[in-house]
Amino acid sequence: MPEAAKNDARTGSAAAGPIRFFDLETPKLRLRADIEARWKKVLDHGAFIGGPEVAELETALAAYVGAKHALAVASGTDALVIALMAEDLTSADAVFLPGFTYNASANAILVAGATPVFVDVDAHTCNIDIAHIEAQIDTVKREGKLKPRMILSVDLYGLPADYAALNRVAKKHGMLVLADAAQSLGGAQGGARIGALTDMTATSFYPSKTLGCYGDGGAMFTDDTSRFERWSSIRWHGTDAQKKESIRVGVNGRLDSVQCAVLLSKLTIFPEEMKARERIAQRYRQALGNAVEVQHVPAGSHSAWGLFTIQVDNRDAVQKKLQEAGVPSSVYYFKSLHQHEAFAKYAPKGGLPVCEKLAGRVLSLPMHPYLTDDQIDRVVAAVKSAA
Numbered sequence: 104m105p106e107a108a109k110n111d112a113r114t115g116s117a118a119a120g121p122i123r124f125f126d127l128e129t130p131k132l133r134l135r136a137d138i139e140a141r142w143k144k145v146l147d148h149g150a151f152i153g154g155p156e157v158a159e160l161e162t163a164l165a166a167y168v169g170a171k172h173a174l175a176v177a178s179g180t181d182a183l184v185i186a187l188m189a190e191d192l193t194s195a196d197a198v199f200l201p202g203f204t205y206n207a208s209a210n211a212i213l214v215a216g217a218t219p220v221f222v223d224v225d226a227h228t229c230n231i232d233i234a235h236i237e238a239q240i241d242t243v244k245r246e247g248k249l250k251p252r253m254i255l256s257v258d259l260y261g262l263p264a265d266y267a268a269l270n271r272v273a274k275k276h277g278m279l280v281l282a283d284a285a286q287s288l289g290g291a292q293g294g295a296r297i298g299a300l301t302d303m304t305a306t307s308f309y310p311s312k313t314l315g316c317y318g319d320g321g322a323m324f325t326d327d328t329s330r331f332e333r334w335s336s337i338r339w340h341g342t343d344a345q346k347k348e349s350i351r352v353g354v355n356g357r358l359d360s361v362q363c364a365v366l367l368s369k370l371t372i373f374p375e376e377m378k379a380r381e382r383i384a385q386r387y388r389q390a391l392g393n394a395v396e397v398q399h400v401p402a403g404s405h406s407a408w409g410l411f412t413i414q415v416d417n418r419d420a421v422q423k424k425l426q427e428a429g430v431p432s433s434v435y436y437f438k439s440l441h442q443h444e445a446f447a448k449y450a451p452k453g454g455l456p457v458c459e460k461l462a463g464r465v466l467s468l469p470m471h472p473y474l475t476d477d478q479i480d481r482v483v484a485a486v487k488s489a490a
């Protein structure tokens with residue numbers, strides 16, 4: 104996430120007043136008494152690490168998404184790293200990921216010791232292109248240097264990737280799918296929620312995410328009990344269930360009781376907030392659909408609307424017009440990952456044409472559950488006046 108957006112996320116907004124990109128202030132005002140009561144409980148019991156709030160949150164999250172197991176961890180990045188570490192990858196193992204995502208997706212693969220293989224995305228959903236991933240897997244197999252092991256799919260802007268197709272591709276090649284759902288908690292596909300759509304899922308509770316805490320946080324989901332046990336061990340320095348013997352390499356990936364208390368409180372209004380995001384997204388789509396390209400939502404998919412993103416040819420001009428009208432906007436992302444210095448050596452031959460094109464066209468508009476109709480209409484008018 105670019106620095107400007109992070110600052111925006113930290114600052115939050117007032118319930119009334121200017122249009123804000125994210126709104127951290129309104130839920131804080133709504134839940135303040137409840138959060139303070141939960142924090143008081145943590146102060147009283149003093150179990151700042153591994154307190155009862157952790158298990159309570161994990162149970163509530165697993166029930167919400169419909170997965171057998173949920174594990175609370177210290178960040179979305181830790182969720183990805185732990186999931187990858189648990190599969191014992193080496194640099195001879197290929198993990199396929201879309202080029203158009205946040206750098207954490209690629210960083211996690213490299214931190215876990217595997218080799219990232221970038222895949223192009225679909226120009227309309229902005230998610231991983233199924234035909235191109237199949238082509239990339241075939242290329243890797245033909246070259247014979249790397250073994251295709253995992254797919255790290257990303258649900259960009261909250262829209263689930265095509266999990267039916269990804270699960271099929273993974274099965275065909277004996278691979279596993281890790282969903283990077285940092286932006287999509289609350290989304291769904293084919294009647295099941297994000298967190299229950301594939302082998303394993305990682306999400307983020309960064310403050311501006313659909314479910315955000317008041318610091319860093321994340322969670323992991325799976326139905327596989329032995330995988331969940333490996334994750335639990337890695338999260339706690341690679342120790343056994345008694346936390347005495349080191350049985351594998353691990354990290355400190357715990358989420359503390361104070362953050363779990365915030366999330367338990369925020370979960371009480373999360374379904375209502377998700378409905379509001381959907382309503383707001385539909386109002387945007389109806390009003391903007393003919394003027395600019397809006398993200399395509401395939402039948403059967405439900406975005407979590409972590410971000411609302413349009414595509415325009417004249418992005419700089421549109422952004423300037425929005426700024427003049429007092430409408431904040433942000434670009435996710437200015438470059439495809441293979442165009443960054445840190446990942447350039449993994450750039451596919453011929454680049455990733457769709458990722459590169461999107462990087463010049465995407466623009467995210469204000470999106471949070473507390474936008475009023477009047478504010479949405481002001482954003483729409485500003486976009487239409489420039490596009």
Ligand SMILES: Cc1ncc(COP(=O)(O)O)c(C=O)c1O
Pocket residue numbers: 104178179180181204205207208257283285286306307308309319320321
């Ligand atoms: C797609 C994606 N993956 C991973 C992450 C990392 O999450 P965190 O900041 O909680 O480590 C983010 C955060 O912005 C993200 O957008």
